[in-house]
Amino acid sequence: MKRKLLFLSVIILSLLLRFWHLGANPPSLDWDEASLGYNAYSILRTLRDEYGNFLPVSIRSFNDYKPPLYTYLTVLPVSVFGLNEFSVRLPSAILGAVAVIAAYLLTCELLKRPKISLLTALFLCLSPWHLQFSRIAFEANIALTLIILAVLFYLKGLQKAIFLPLSGFMFGLSLYAYHSPRLIVPALIIGLTVIYYSRIKEKIISYLIFLIILALFFLPVFKELNNSSSARFSSVSSINPDEKLTSSIKDMEYDLNIRGDVLGKILHNRRLVFAREIIAGYLDHFNFDFLFLTGDAPGRHHAADQGMLYYFDLPLAVIGFLCLIRKISEKSSQTIFLLFLVAPLASSLTSGTPHAVRAIFYLPLYQIFSSLGLLSALFWLSSRFSKLRKNLLFIIYYLLFVINIFYLLHQYYVHTPIEHAPDWQYGYKEVVKIANVYQDKVNRIIVTYKYDQPYIFFLFYNKIDPLWYQLNWGKSEIKRAERKFGKYEFRNIDWEKDKELKNVLIIGSASEIPADSQNKIADINFPDKSPAFRIVLR
Template sequence: MTKTAKILLLLTLVLAFVLRVWKLGDNPPSLDWDEASLGYNAYSILKTGRDEYGNFLPMSIRSFNDYKPPLYTYLALPAVAVFGLNELSVRLPSAVFGFLAVISCFYLVRLMNPQNIKLALLTAFFLSISPWHIQFSRIAFEANLALSLYILAITLFLKSLKSGIFYPFSALVFALSIYSYHSPRLIIPIVVLGLVLLYFKRVTGKLPWFLTFVVLLFVTAFPVIKEINRSTGARFSSVSVVNPDEKLGASIAAMEFDRLRGEPFGKILHNRRLVFGREILAGYLDHFNFDFLFLTGDPPGRHHAAGMGMLYVTDLPLILLGIVFLALNFKKKAFRLILLLFFAAPLASSLTTGTPHAVRAIFYLPVYQIIAALGLIRVSKKSYFKYVFCLLLIINFLYYLHQYYVHTPVEYASSWQYGYKEAVYESEKHYGSVDKIIVTYRYDQPYIYFLFYNRTDPAWYQSLWRGYAIKRAERQYDKYEFRNINWEQDSQMKNALLIGTPEEIPDNAPGITREIFFPDGTIAFRIVKRI
């Protein structure tokens, strides 16, 4: 690698690091409930060796009965130990692994195409400024960790083709990705099989090392395989598109309609397998939606900057050119590998509801960046295009930064459950003077914020629930009760603090101690003290 290439790589990595850690604790403007849950469970394991439910070193984090994969929680332990339980410590592992993904991405492309250093540098640069990647590198979502490990594992696999000693490391990192998030549990077996078929001669040329890879991957992943029926199964059943109760009503009605009319093919044409197949195909194709990719993103405001898609608009022509180039050069193994990763990326997401889904489809990265880099290289011989593209990219990038740091914290604050931190601190001021603190459930999962920001003693909290089933709603502990507020009844309470929404507590309610506002000036919470 030339000195110029080293300097460009260093500058890219500095940019990637700054974009992922700058004001990490302040933006996004609040922890969402999943982040708070990961953080408190890390705190609980750090203090007691058990999660909030009292499970010793759990293989899945029960959380809100969605059973999160455990690796992110364990990786957050050092940051929580050093920095305390706060927004920065919870998000720091994601930022670090997001930065490492840029490094892995560079070496992945180098191994795919050793002669083209420009392709590797461009891909790393595009990933470093990717809105999709920055978004999830700055929040404590397990998917970003899984993606970083996934990229590294593939990189190590390609390295193993030259030196078999890297096979065990690839297996271990693939297994860690499986421990990180649900989607890799489907994607990784398909990608590994594709890698073996694509590089079959080179794999079998180092057969003992590859067999070590297979055995080690199975052994290390086996504990999580045992958990699949309980953890992944529970999560999958809640988001699966293959849901008979929701999807088969129309099919059954159509078959009955055909039966009454003597139509012989009704059972075939309206078969449940065809129904589910159409749903899965529709979900898969949703991920190629241009609005999702380039204009609006998916509906949750937590998944993208305001007014932005998952990719830059300037990426579109480059991606189209890159895809054409890949198709025309399909015989090259490196390009077939890119297409394998591209088409495998949305497989897990397509089996779920709410497609396209930016979190579950994050495994598109860095494939889109590789394809865009290929597209740029193919046309960059025309210098005027390079200048035009660079100008448009700079404008697009500056627009993204403006949207992310100025507009998003205001426009999407409610999506981040903004206001809970302030509500917890306000409740603490009145804790000693009331017998009961009622907190609305309108925004979902309020209890986790009170555990998090109060830094509730995990051993004490676990002892309250030992031997008892914990309900998601109407949870109670100590003075706290989490449920929706019925003002007509609850206004009659004595020695109580009510924390509710403006829809639940009227603006003329007596005893209002504070109103907590979203950044746009609308009311998030009204807090009333009944004496």
């Protein structure tokens, strides 16, 4: 009974942390969130995305072809609460809380130790990494929850065959939540099949149904490979074949022709070059700064001055990791390490490693390590120290735990909305309001492309009729830095030319429009008072 109450408390805490000021912090929608929201609104109204594609299996968006699941999940909140920040982030917050429950159940299934399961749920509930993405409309968070559930049902299916088809369904859905599972899921299936081969033979019919369900989900993905997945992979891949091939040939020619070094032909072989890039990207995800100090480069991925894990996770995770290494012959340990090794697989193939979004599948594995490490450390201390010393060490570590958590919450709610506001394209909501005031007074409204994809914020905040937009402006060929609809024109500002225009509202950045410009309407500032937008009437 006590354990159930503690688990219920963890669930309530996870809901509170994920829903408190959900629409207001992070301080603004970013372009991806606005795109997910508007496309959900478009599907709600017309059953088509912004380009007029009927119930698409990939959302074209900014030509990055997003997997569609998050957009479809957002349709219901938008229909109930309207098109706003809260509605767009609601699916992520709900499934973030579900992930905490699923992590508890998965750890119970793997380790059969309720205390470790409860600690894992608590640590995931409070995780800087998971909390950040549970409050953002990021597809990776949905995919993480689905994969945790899929592995849970897979393990349960080895005992009760009815769960295996459900596992296949969850794995299949994850393919439409985010791009990374399209590589991670096959690797997981192969690994799990090897680990549990002897038990799978006893459930062969259910396992075949599991594979058939998974294959049915994969078929549309294969069909889309020529545009969606390949376009996305090309845009983020660290492996540029042309660039690497040119570099490889140049190095081989230098070694062979100038130095007479035949070995260089082997060492600079493009296959080895590609392998080195992938391995380097993989190992980047164990970077100390990334995990514990600063997080990765994009400010949207972490709180200000906060790594992806807590400081107290470091010793605990190492202890837990070593404890599981000692039990590597057990299938539960093998499963945990399989999940851990596969987690950064997709991310390691991309540029900009380490990458918190693409490597989110490390969760809840670090939390499992930390939970096991904490209990193992307490057991070790109790057997070697007096009760007084043990309690003293426990109090010190508990204070470190509390300080870490309050530091995160302070950084997240106080400093992040100020320091990371530019990362969230802050200011567009205010810009749209001002533009609406002058819309009927000017012939054109020109909006800078400096902050990328400005058009989507005007579609979102003005709730532009999707059918009208599809029929008039949802063109198939649109340049990245040039969009138009109605009176709005989205492009780079050339002030020397644009200042000569008449009857035009120009919305630019502070670096594009001088502060002393005549007929300046307003400056839109970031929360730290630095200028974001400058609006001028010509």
